[in-house]
Amino acid sequence: MELERISVVLRPRESREALDLGAAMLRANAGAVWSAWFAFTLPVFVLCNALGVLLGLPWLGLLLVWWLKPLFDRGPLYVLSRAVFDRAPRWRETLRGQRALPWGPTVAGLSWLRVDSHRALRLPLELLEGAPRRQRAARWKVLRRKLVGEASLLTWGCLQFELVLFLSVWLLALWLLPQEWRPVSFASFFRHDVRGAATAWTLAASAVDYLAMSVIEPLYVACGFALYLNRRTELEAWDIDLAFRRLRARLQDLGRVLCLLLCLGLPLAGHAATPAPKAAPVNTPQQVFRQPLDEGDERFAAAAAQVYRDPRFGGERHVRRWELKYSQPARQPVNTGMAPLRLLSGVFNLLLWLVLATVVAALAWFAWRWRGGLREESPPPPSGAKLSMTVDETPEALPRDVAGAARTLWQAQRRREALALLYRGCAERIAQQLQLPFALEATEADWLRHAAALGDPVRTQRATAIVRTWQFAAYAGRYPDQVAFEQLLAGWDGGAA
Incomplete structure (x- = not known):
């Protein structure tokens, strides 16, 4: 890998500092990220809402746009994976580059992994490394260690930010309305105003949700990518590797100077001063994050593949041995620092499944009410009834004068x-x-x-x-x-x- 070209400082960071790094990466490449985002997602948003209107189910567009988030995340991740090597692509190049990324993990993210709270951390592993499924599962067990809590909190934090932006737009619109146009209560608003213009209100809600998603989702992907880079720096010592590569480059330059001093011949000196040919530029994110790329990496990949094929690697083994009955084994220090975060991650995942089940049940009930009860017109008031104008001080029948x-x-x-x-x-x-x-x-x-x-x-x-x-x-x-x-x-x- 060409770590010398990386534009971020590689060093082990705390998880919160890595999240700040993701936000900084997004700010530095905001134009490339959001241009690719809107070029990729805006046509899909229009098609989803048009499909909902044509089917007579305007809420379907809102649901589909929310469900396709794992598909939308491919664009920002592609841009950021290039931008860390000082090569932020344009939106056309990002759209063309989607063919180079694998589609199997995206299909999984749109189906049985849709409510996975670790999606931001899983995306770089699955889309950029491109390892086989079994090897990817083994790498995921190592990569996710110590980060499950942070990944879940990132998911829930971004979800709350998106909800805050969604509600803030409606509250701002409510405050800007004149007093005589405001509804008497939220119950009457949803019973009459929303019911009378259900399609328009649903499309407006879908547009507001899409804008809120467009603000938060690239930040979510950037922070997850920063966590991934930080974890690989810890596991593979990228910072040490980069320091040795820079040291080798300095020693090579020093060797050329010594050759110039020792070799008095001009041809030899000219030959020593000839710069080494540059490596081919990195064209795809797979060439950055995949192995192998050179001879040393090829040897390492062959050794790793041999280890993966070894039956002793992974799985379970049963070992029988004799031990003293009354001996007390030495107590190993237990690291309980991550236990609360792991517990919190499990609780969040359970809550996410419950929320999904509740949303599905609510949509089914709404669809049933839309087809049946909600389309029934309210019965007209009796003929002898008079208008009720929030006035309880007047008699039932008006006087003649x-x-x-x-x-x-x-x-x-x-x-x-x-x-x-x-x-x-x-x-x-x-x-x-x-x-x-x-x-x-x-x-x-x-x-x-x-x-x-x-x-x-x-x-x-x-x-x-x-x-x-x-x-x-x-x-x-x-x-x-x-x-x-x-x-x-x-x-x-x-x-x-």
């Missing part, structure tokens, strides 16, 4: 009831003029929108004034004076309101 009854209540110092009666009468008159059905759940914002559709500026202005006055009184305790109240009553009998 609404203005006179409201004036009587106002003079009796029952101002809230007077404004409630006037507001209710205004709402019912708007419904009659627009020929709207009785809506038990209509709010003040709904009637403001209906008032704007009256087509008469005078009636719209008077209805808006009545609704706003009722809002100030009901929610802020601000009541109009006598003159303002009489202006609300003006023109009522003439049908202006």
Whole structure:
């Protein structure tokens, strides 16, 4: 391997420091990583959502995009594996380079390993080394040692960051909405607004989730790749190997100088000063991380293959020997530092499986409700029912003279009831003029929108004034004076309101 060309400092690091290294690698190659990411994932995102819309299941696009994360991770890993050797590829080269990476591990990641919390650490081993399955399993047992807790915490931490970004967009949109456009409660929002425009809301949720995924997933891959590099540095002493290679290069340069001093002949000196031919550039990540690449590596690979073929390697062996009955064996120090992280990793994996089962059950229930119960229209209210406008101070039936009854209540110092009666009468008159059905759940914002559709500026202005006055009184305790109240009553009998 051409470790001399590596652009990161190779030394054993703590796991948290290795995660910081992954974030630094991503920042240094942000343009190459995200250009390849969007070039690879954006068409897939559009196709998945289009398929969901065509099938009448808009939530299917959101589910498919989330499920295809192991496929999307191939792009950032390819870019970063090149970038550590000072050769960050462009997005076209990244797309063409996917053919050189194996597809078997990706198929496994999309099926029985989809909820594996160690995916970030497993990806470089499976895609870059390209070892056979049995040898890869043996290497994974060694590579994952001491890192299962960190890999699981990385998965869950990135999942939480993605969820925070997803919810933050919706909360920001909610805060920017005007007061009259906000839903009364989340229950009414999901019961009526989301149900009325299910496809649009689902596509919006899918787009927001894709953007959150686009921010976090490359960071997840970069941190996992940094953990992989750090672990291989610990196992294979890459830092020591690199130091010896640099020392050899310096000694070779010193030898050339000594040859120049000892050999007085110009041809010999010129021959000694001739630089050694450069090695061929690294073209694929497999040439960087796979063995062998030179004669020494070939010998090592042959010896390793012979060890793997040895029946004594791996497996279980039963050994029988005699020992003293009452002898006490020397106690070996037990390293319990990683035990909590291993336990936490197992708990996280169990929780991930439970979450997956819950999501599948919820989707099945939603699909059943979508086909059956949710498409049924709600029964219309009884014919004798009146509009309920969050007003409980008015009688069930409106009086014939609404203005006179409201004036009587106002003079009796029952101002809230007077404004409630006037507001209710205004709402019912708007419904009659627009020929709207009785809506038990209509709010003040709904009637403001209906008032704007009256087509008469005078009636719209008077209805808006009545609704706003009722809002100030009901929610802020601000009541109009006598003159303002009489202006609300003006023109009522003439049908202006």
